[in-house]
Amino acid sequence: MNLFASRWAPLPEGVRAVSGGGLAPGFRAGALAAGIKPSGKLDLGLLICDEADATSAARFTRSGVQAAPVLLTRERSELSKLRAVVVNSGNANAATGQEGFEVAAAMQDAPAAALGVGAHQVAVCSTGVIGVQMDSEPVVAGISECAQQLSASGEEDFQKAIMTTDAFEKRATIEVALSGGPVKISAQAKGAGMIQPSFATMLCFIQTDAKLEAQTAELLLSVTVKRSFDRISVDGQLSTNDTVVLIASGASGVEIDPESDDELRFGEALDGLLRALAISIVRDGEGAVRIGRVVVHGGHGPSVERVARSIANSPLVKTALHGGDPNWGRIAQAAGMAVPESAPLPVDISIEGMQVCVAGREIEYDGDALAVRASGDEIEYTVGLPGDGHEAECFFSDLSHQYITINADYTT
Amino acid sequence: MNLFASRWAPLPEGVRAVSGGGLAPGFRAGALAAGIKPSGKLDLGLLICDEADATSAARFTRSGVQAAPVLLTRERSELSKLRAVVVNSGNANAATGQEGFEVAAAMQDAPAAALGVGAHQVAVCSTGVIGVQMDSEPVVAGISECAQQLSASGEEDFQKAIMTTDAFEKRATIEVALSGGPVKISAQAKGAGMIQPSFATMLCFIQTDAKLEAQTAELLLSVTVKRSFDRISVDGQLSTNDTVVLIASGASGVEIDPESDDELRFGEALDGLLRALAISIVRDGEGAVRIGRVVVHGGHGPSVERVARSIANSPLVKTALHGGDPNWGRIAQAAGMAVPESAPLPVDISIEGMQVCVAGREIEYDGDALAVRASGDEIEYTVGLPGDGHEAECFFSDLSHQYITINADYTT
Numbered sequence: 001m002n003l004f005a006s007r008w009a010p011l012p013e014g015v016r017a018v019s020g021g022g023l024a025p026g027f028r029a030g031a032l033a034a035g036i037k038p039s040g041k042l043d044l045g046l047l048i049c050d051e052a053d054a055t056s057a058a059r060f061t062r063s064g065v066q067a068a069p070v071l072l073t074r075e076r077s078e079l080s081k082l083r084a085v086v087v088n089s090g091n092a093n094a095a096t097g098q099e100g101f102e103v104a105a106a107m108q109d110a111p112a113a114a115l116g117v118g119a120h121q122v123a124v125c126s127t128g129v130i131g132v133q134m135d136s137e138p139v140v141a142g143i144s145e146c147a148q149q150l151s152a153s154g155e156e157d158f159q160k161a162i163m164t165t166d167a168f169e170k171r172a173t174i175e176v177a178l179s180g181g182p183v184k185i186s187a188q189a190k191g192a193g194m195i196q197p198s199f200a201t202m203l204c205f206i207q208t209d210a211k212l213e214a215q216t217a218e219l220l221l222s223v224t225v226k227r228s229f230d231r232i233s234v235d236g237q238l239s240t241n242d243t244v245v246l247i248a249s250g251a252s253g254v255e256i257d258p259e260s261d262d263e264l265r266f267g268e269a270l271d272g273l274l275r276a277l278a279i280s281i282v283r284d285g286e287g288a289v290r291i292g293r294v295v296v297h298g299g300h301g302p303s304v305e306r307v308a309r310s311i312a313n314s315p316l317v318k319t320a321l322h323g324g325d326p327n328w329g330r331i332a333q334a335a336g337m338a339v340p341e342s343a344p345l346p347v348d349i350s351i352e353g354m355q356v357c358v359a360g361r362e363i364e365y366d367g368d369a370l371a372v373r374a375s376g377d378e379i380e381y382t383v384g385l386p387g388d389g390h391e392a393e394c395f396f397s398d399l400s401h402q403y404i405t406i407n408a409d410y411t412t
Numbered sequence: 413m414n415l416f417a418s419r420w421a422p423l424p425e426g427v428r429a430v431s432g433g434g435l436a437p438g439f440r441a442g443a444l445a446a447g448i449k450p451s452g453k454l455d456l457g458l459l460i461c462d463e464a465d466a467t468s469a470a471r472f473t474r475s476g477v478q479a480a481p482v483l484l485t486r487e488r489s490e491l492s493k494l495r496a497v498v499v500n501s502g503n504a505n506a507a508t509g510q511e512g513f514e515v516a517a518a519m520q521d522a523p524a525a526a527l528g529v530g531a532h533q534v535a536v537c538s539t540g541v542i543g544v545q546m547d548s549e550p551v552v553a554g555i556s557e558c559a560q561q562l563s564a565s566g567e568e569d570f571q572k573a574i575m576t577t578d579a580f581e582k583r584a585t586i587e588v589a590l591s592g593g594p595v596k597i598s599a600q601a602k603g604a605g606m607i608q609p610s611f612a613t614m615l616c617f618i619q620t621d622a623k624l625e626a627q628t629a630e631l632l633l634s635v636t637v638k639r640s641f642d643r644i645s646v647d648g649q650l651s652t653n654d655t656v657v658l659i660a661s662g663a664s665g666v667e668i669d670p671e672s673d674d675e676l677r678f679g680e681a682l683d684g685l686l687r688a689l690a691i692s693i694v695r696d697g698e699g700a701v702r703i704g705r706v707v708v709h710g711g712h713g714p715s716v717e718r719v720a721r722s723i724a725n726s727p728l729v730k731t732a733l734h735g736g737d738p739n740w741g742r743i744a745q746a747a748g749m750a751v752p753e754s755a756p757l758p759v760d761i762s763i764e765g766m767q768v769c770v771a772g773r774e775i776e777y778d779g780d781a782l783a784v785r786a787s788g789d790e791i792e793y794t795v796g797l798p799g800d801g802h803e804a805e806c807f808f809s810d811l812s813h814q815y816i817t818i819n820a821d822y823t824t
C-alpha cells in the first residue's frame with residue numbers, strides 16, 4: 001500500500017518518500033515470537049537508539065483506565081531522554097494491577113541491562129487483549145535474546161511485532177532537505193480498532209537522525225499529533241494503551257534550531273508523515289472499505305470540534321459511507337446531536353463538493369451524480385455552521401459487516 | 413411479544429396488563445395509507461381525545477437540528493391542552509426549511525377543522541427519511557379521510573402507521589387500582605434506530621382516562637421519561653424528530669390529586685409502562701439479538717452518568733454482547749474513556765452478578781460459568797467507581813450484522 005496515496009496527506013515540497021523504508025540512521029531494531037500471540041507470530045519488538053545524547057518526546061492515552069506499561073513509562077521514564085522502546089502485542093497488560101505493573105517493570109529493566117542504557121531511558125508499550133495477566137519470564141528472556149539480534153534493517157520485523165488486527169503494515173521513511181543537509185524520519189504505527197479521535201489510540205514509533213533539542217521534539221510532536229492521530233476515528237473508542245514515541249538520534253549531524261526555517265520544514269515533513277500514517281490507520285479500520293473526511297467550519301470553536309467528532313463517530317454516517325449511500329440527512333442529524341438546544345440550526349452540507357443542504361434546508365441537486373461521487377474510495381463532507389473563524393477535521397472509516405465479525409468474537 | 417417479560421421492568425403491585433390492549437376510554441384513533449411509504453403500508457395516524465377539558469404534557473428531542481413538526485408543535489401548540497396527535501411515517505420532514513414547516517402547519521390545521529378542536533390542540537409528528545420534501549396534498553386529504561373513520565378500537569392501526577424499521581409493535585394497556593377506582597393507561601411507541609440515551613429518540617403516545625391537572629401530567633411525564641426513554645441506546649444517535657405526548661381524558665372520573673398516594677401509584681404504573689416500552693425499543697434495536705443493562709455507582713454523579721452512557725454506546729461492548737462474549741476488558745476501556753485523566757481508576761466490574769475485576773485489576777473467576785451467563789438474552793453489567801451515593805443505568809442493544817445491512821442501504 002502506498003502510504004502517501006491519499007489526497008488528504010500530500011508530502012510537502014522538499015520531502016521525498018524513501019523507497020523500501022528503513023530506519024533513520026542511528027537506530028537498530030528487531031523482533032521475535034515470545035509466545036504471547038497464540039498464533040506463534042512475531043509479538044515482541046525492540047528498538048534502540050545508539051546515540052548517547054538522543055532526545056525524545058512521547059504522548060499517551062488520556063483514558064482513566066491506563067495499561068500498566070503506560071502507567072510505568074509515565075512514572076519511571078525520562079520522556080525527553082528515551083533511547084529504547086520495548087513493545088509486545090497479543091496482551092495489553094491492562095487491568096492487571098500491581099502484578100501487571102511488575103511485569104512492565106521487568107520489561108523495562110531487561111533491555112536496559114542488555115543494551116547498556118538506563119531503565120529510565122526505556123519506554124514500554126503493550127497492545128492486545130485487556131484483563132489477562134502476562135507471564136513475565138518468556139517476555140524477559142525474549143527481550144534479552146532480541147537485544148542480541150538488533151540491526152539497522154530490523155524495521156520490518158519490528159513493525160510486524162506490533163500488529164494485532166492490522167491488515168497491512170503502516171510504516172514509512174521520508175527524507176527532508178534542510179539547510180545543513182538531508183535528514184531522515186522513519187515511523188512505524190499500528191492500529192485498526194479501538195480508535196477514537198481523542199489522540200493516539202494506537203502505537204507509533206518515530207525515529208530521526210536530525211539533531212533536535214528535547215523541547216523542539218516535544219513541541220513538534222505535540223503539534224503534529226494533534227493534526228494526525230488526534231483526528232481519526234474507527235470506532236470512537238479511546239484505548240488504554242496508546243503511545244507515540246519520537247526519538248532523535250542526531251546521527252546526521254544536522255541540527256534543527258528552534259524557530260528556524262529548518263524547524264518549520266522538518267515540522268511540515270513530520271506533519272505529512274504522521275497524517276499519512278493516521279489516514280492509513282483509518283484505511284485499515286477494522287472491516288473498512290471506504291474512508292471519509294469531514295471538515296466543519298463556523299464561528300464557535302467547541303461546536304465546530306464537537307460536530308466534526310459527532311459525524312466521524314456516528315454509526316449511521318459510517319454505515320451510509322459503507323453503502324456508498326449519499327444519505328446526508330444523517331450528517332444533519334449527527335451535527336444537530338452535537339449542539340443540543342440550538343434548533344433551528346442553519347447548517348450547510350456538501351458531499352464531494354456538491355452542496356445538498358443550505359441553512360438547514362435541502363436544495364435541488366443531481367442525485368445520480370451525487371451517488372456516483374459517494375461511491376468512491378475517499379469521501380469528503382463539508383459542514384458549515386453559522387459564523388466563521390474556526391475549522392475542525394476528522395478522518396473516519398466506515399462501519400461494515402467485517403467490523404462485527406472481527407469484534408463479536410475477539411477473546412473467544 | 414410480551415412487553416412485560418423483562419426482569420428489568422416488572423409491573424408494580426396493583427397494576428395489571430390489559431390483555432389485547434386497547435385505548436384508554438375517552439380516545440379514538442385511526443390510520444390509513446397516504447402514499448408516503450413506497451410500500452403502500454399504513455403511514456398516517458390520527459389520535460383524538462373526545463373530552464374537551466383534557467390535559468396533556470409533551471417532550472421533544474434536544475437536537476440542534478429539529479424536524480419541522482417538532483419546531484411547529486413546540487412553537488404553536490398549547491402543550492398542556494393537547495387533544496389530538498397527527499403523525500406520519502416514511503418521511504421525517506426534517507431539513508426541509510420553511511416549505512416543510514408549512515406542510516407541518518397544514519397537517520396541524522387539517523384534523524382541527526375535521527374534528528372541531530383548535531389547531532393549537534394538535535401535536536404533529538413525523539418519522540422517516542431526513543432531507544426530502546413532503547407533498548402536503550395527499551397527507552391533508554388523508555387526514556380528512558382518516559378523521560371520518562376514527563374509533564375506540566383504532567389503536568392497532570395507529571400503532572402500525574407510526575412504524576418504520578420496527579420489527580414488532582410496541583404498545584400496551586395497563587389498569588391501575590386507585591382509591592377512586594381503576595384507571596387505564598394505554599401507550600404506543602415506535603423506534604428501532606437513531607436511538608440514543610439522551611431522552612426520547614423515538615415517538616410515544618400515551619393515553620389515560622384518569623383526571624389529571626396539567627401540572628401533574630407534566631411532572632409525571634418528566635420523571636418517568638427520565639427513567640425510561642432517557643436511559644436507552646441502540647446506536648447513540650439522537651434523532652431530529654423524537655416526541656412523547658401524554659393526554660389525559662379524565663373519562664374515568666377518577667381524579668388524581670397532587671402529592672396524593674394515588675399520584676404515587678399512578679406514577680409508578682406509568683413508570684413501569686414506559687420502562688417496559690423503552691426496553692422493547694432496545695429489544696427491537698436494529699438487528700438486535702441480545703440486550704444489556706449497565707448499572708454504574710460511585711461518588712461523583714457526572715462521572716457515573718458518563719461511564720454508563722460510554723459503556724452503553726461502545727461499539728466494542730455492543731459487538732461483544734452480540735457475540736455472547738464476556739470480554740469485560742472492553743467495559744473497563746469504555747469506562748476509562750469516559751473519565752479521562754483519572755488513571756489509575758480503581759474500577760469494579762461484575763457481569764450477571766459474577767465479579768471479574770476489583771479495583772482495576774482482574775481477579776480469578778470461572779470463565780466457563782461466565783461464558784454461559786454472557787450468552788443469555790439479557791445481560792447485566794455492574795460497574796463500581798470510587799465512592800458512593802450516585803447511580804445511573806442504561807439499557808442497550810448489541811451491534812450486529814443486521815444493523816449494518818439495515819443501515820448501509822436505507823435511502824437507496
